[in-house]
Amino acid sequence: MADEKRPVIMWFRRDLRLSDNPALSAAAKTDGPLLPVFILDDDAPGHFSLGGASRWWLHGSLESLDKSLDGSLILRRGKTAEILNKLLDETDACAIHTAAAYEPYERALEEAVEKLCKDRGVEFTRHEGRLLNSPDAVSTNDGDPYQVFTPYWKAAKRKHFRDVLRAPSLNDFAKARSDDLGDWKLRPTKPDWAGGLRETWTPGEEAAKKALAGFIDNKLLDYEKDRGRLDCDPSSRLSPHLHFGELSPLQVYSAVRHADEGASGKGAESFLSELGWREFCAQLLFHFPHTATEPLKDQFKDFPWRQSKADLKAWQNGETGYPIVDAAMRQLWETGWMPNRARMVVASFLTKHLLIPWQDGADWFWDTLVDADLANNASNWQWVAGSGADAAPYFRIFNPILQSEKFDPDGDYIRRWVPELKKLKNKDIHAPFEASASSLSEAGIDLGSTYPKPIIEHSKGRQRSLDAYEKVKNG
Template identity: 50%
Template sequence: MAEPQIIWFRNDLRLADQAAVRAAAAAGPVIAVYVLDDETPGKWRIGAAQRWWLHYSLVALAADLKKMGGALVLRRGRPAAELAAVAKAANATAVHALHHYEPWAVTEEAAVAKVLDLTLHDGAYLAPPGTTKSGSGTPYRIFTPFWNALQHAMPPGDPEPAPMIRFAKPPKSDDLDDWKLLAADPDWSGGFDVWTPGEAGAHAALDTFADVAADYEHGRNYPAKPLTSRLSPHLHHGEISPAQVWAAISGRGEGPVSYRREIGWRDFAINIVQQFPRLGDEPNRPQFADFPFRDDPKGLRAWQRGRTGYPIVDAGMRQLWTTGWMHNRVRMIVASFLTKHLLIDWRHGERWFWDCLVDADYGNNSLGWQWIMGSGVDSSPFNRIFTPVGQSEKFDGGGAYIREWVPELAKLPDDAIHAPWDASPMALKAAGVDLGKTYPHPIVDHAKARARALAAYAETKG
C-alpha cells in the first residue's frame, strides 16, 4: 500500500490548479495540513486583516475537502516540528508543497527538508521566480524589460481541475476557533462582509471581473467605478492561480491585456524579493538609508484614521480601515502623502498596510512603498509628489468616492468637495460642514509640505 502523502498548505489554499495537491494525490492517500506559524516570520507574522481572511479561507478549504471525503489537519507552531509530528502519527515521510519565496518561507522550507522528504512545486506565479532573466542571464530589476521577457513565456499552462483524492486517516487536529484569528482590538472588521474568502469566492470574483474586464484599461484609475478585479486577496492567499485568471480573461479586448501587466507586477515583485530579501526593511537605494524622516506620531495617527483634512486621502484610509482593501490609485496617493507631505518613514505606512490589508503581500506591499518613496530599484523618482487635490479632481471628479467614505462632506457641491477649506462659508454651512469640528482642517499645507520634502531630498542627495 502506498505511503500517505502530506500536502502542506500555506498561501495556496485551493484544490484546483494546485500542483502539490495533484502530485500528492497521484502518489498515494493524502493528508492535508495547514500549519499556522507565528514564529518563523518574526515581525512579518500575518496581520490582523489577513488573519480574518485566513480563518474563513480555512473554513472553506476544510468544507471542500470534507465534500471529497477528507479533512484538513490544523497545527500551530514551527512547520518542521509540526509536520514531523503529523508524519510520525500517519506513518508518512513525503511532503508536497508549492514553492514560496518570502525570506521566512525559504527558511521554513529548508527546515522541513531536513526532517522530511519535501517536494516543492511551482504554481504560485505566472512563471517560476528566477527563471525570467536577461540575455546575459542576470535577473531583471526594471519592470518593463522584465514584463517584455515574461510575455515570451506566456501563456501559462492550461489550468488543471482538482484531482480525485484518496485520503489517509488524519491525525489529531487543532480546533480553528481556538486560534482566535478573528480577534482584533479594536474589532475593525465590520465591513469585511464585502468579501467571500475561499476557492469558490475567488472564482465568483473572477467571473464578476471577467464580465467587465474589457473596460479595465480606461476605468481602473477611477476608485468610484467597480472596474478593478478585487482578486488581489484571493491571489495572495492562493485561492485562485494566476493561470486560472489569465485563462478566464483571455480574448476580452485591451482591458485584460492591461490587467495582465498587474499580474506580471506580482511576478516582478517576488523576483525582486529573491534579489533583496530585506525589501520590506531596507531601501534598495543606499542614499535613502539616512533620509531625514520626521518623527510625527500625531500626523501618523491622523493619516491612519483618515483625519488629514485631505478628502481623497481620508477616503482611502477609511476604505482600508473598513474593508481591508483600498483602490490601487488611492494607495499611491495616500502613500505619497505620508512619505512626502508628512515626511514619515515609508516603513510605518508599509507596516500599517501589512496589518490592515486583506491582500497584504510582502513583495507587492514592500515594492509598492519603495516605488512611491523613490528608494526602490525600479521606482518613481522622489520628486514626483502627488498633489492630493489634483489627483482627486482627476480621478474622482464627481466626488462619488469621497462621498461614500467621508460622508460628513457628502452634501458639498462637486467643485468644493476636493478642497473644502477653499469652499465659501455659505457652501460649507449649506452642507453642514464645520471645518475643525465636523471635518478637520488640512494638517499640512500642500505647497509648504512639497517644498519641505524637496529640501529633505536635496539633503539626501547631498
C-alpha cells in the same frame, strides 16, 4: 505498513485551493491516503507574522478549504519543522508535497523541512504554482534580476506556461488529530472590528472563482479605460484571493487571455500587466530580501525622514483634512482594502507631504489590508517613496486635490467614506479648506471641528519634500 499504503502529506501554505494546485495534484496521484495539513507558525518574526485583517481572511479561507476536503484538513499550530516531524511520527507518511514559496522566512522554513525529510528518508517535493514564472526563471542577458518592469514583463510573458490543472479527485484521506480552527482565534471578538470585512468579502476558492468570472464578464473590457477611477469599482478585487492562493495566477492569466480572444485586447493586456507587477515584486523580494524593510537604493538610508506620531495617527485615522486621502484611509479601515490609485495617493501623501518613513505606512497596510503581501506591499511603498526598483521619480508628488478632481470628479467616493462632507457642492468637495464660509456653513461643516483643517498646506509639503529629496538624489 507497505510503502505504497503510507500516507502522503500535502503541506498547504498560501495555496488554499484544489484547482490548479500542482503540489496537491502530485500528492493525490500517489497510492497512499492524503494527509492535508495547514500549520499556523506564528513564531514568525515581524513582517512574517500575519496582520489582523489577514488573520481574519485566513480563517475563512481555511474553513472553505476544509469543506472542499470533506472536513479532512489537519490544522496544527507551532514551529513548522517540529509539527511536521511529529506528524511523520504519528502517521508514518512517506512524502511531503508543497508549493514553492519565495519570501525569506518561508524559504527558511522550507529548508528546515527539507533537512528534516532528508534526515528521515522522507521524500520532499516543492512544486511551482504561486507565480507564473519562478523568480529565477527570468533574468537579463547578463543573468541579473531585472530591476525595471517593462523589459522584465516583456521577457516574462514570453515564457511557456503549462496548462491549468483541474482539481484532482480526492477520496482517500488519512486521519490525524486536528486543532479546532475557532481555537486559533484568528477572528477578532472583543472588539469585533470585522463587520465591514464580512460585508465586503467572501474568502475561499469558490468565491474567488466567482470573482474572477464576474470581473471577466462585467469589467475586463473597460479595465484599461477605467482602472484609475475611484468613483466606480473597475478593478478585479482579486488581490486577497491571489495572495492566499485561492486562485493561481495561471488560472487568472489563462481565463483572461481566453476571454480576450476576439475582443480588442486592450483591457486584457493592461490587466495582465498588473499580474506582471505581482511577478516583478515577488522576484525583487526573492533576489533582494532586505527590501522587505530596507530601501533598495542605498542613498535612501540617509533620507531625512520625520518622526511624528500625531501626523501618522491622523493619516491612519483618515483625519488629514484632505478628503481623498481620508476617504481612502477610512475605506481601508472599514473594508481591509483600497484601490491601487488610492494606495498611491495615500502613500505619496505620507512619504512626501508628511515625510514619514514608508516603513510606517507599510506596517499600517500590513495590519489592515486583507491582501497584505510582503513583496507587493514593500515594493509598491518603495516605488512611491522613490527608494525602490523602477521607482517613481522623486519629484513626482501627487497633488491630492488634482488627483481627487481627476479620479473622483463628482466626489462620489469621498461622500461614501467621509459622510460629514456629503452636503458639500461638487466644486468644493475636493478641497473644503478652499470653500467659502457660506458654502461650508450650508453644508453643515465647521472646519477644525466637524472635519479637520489640512494637516499641512499642499505647496509647503511639496517644497519640504523636494528639499529632503535634494539631499539624497545624487547619492
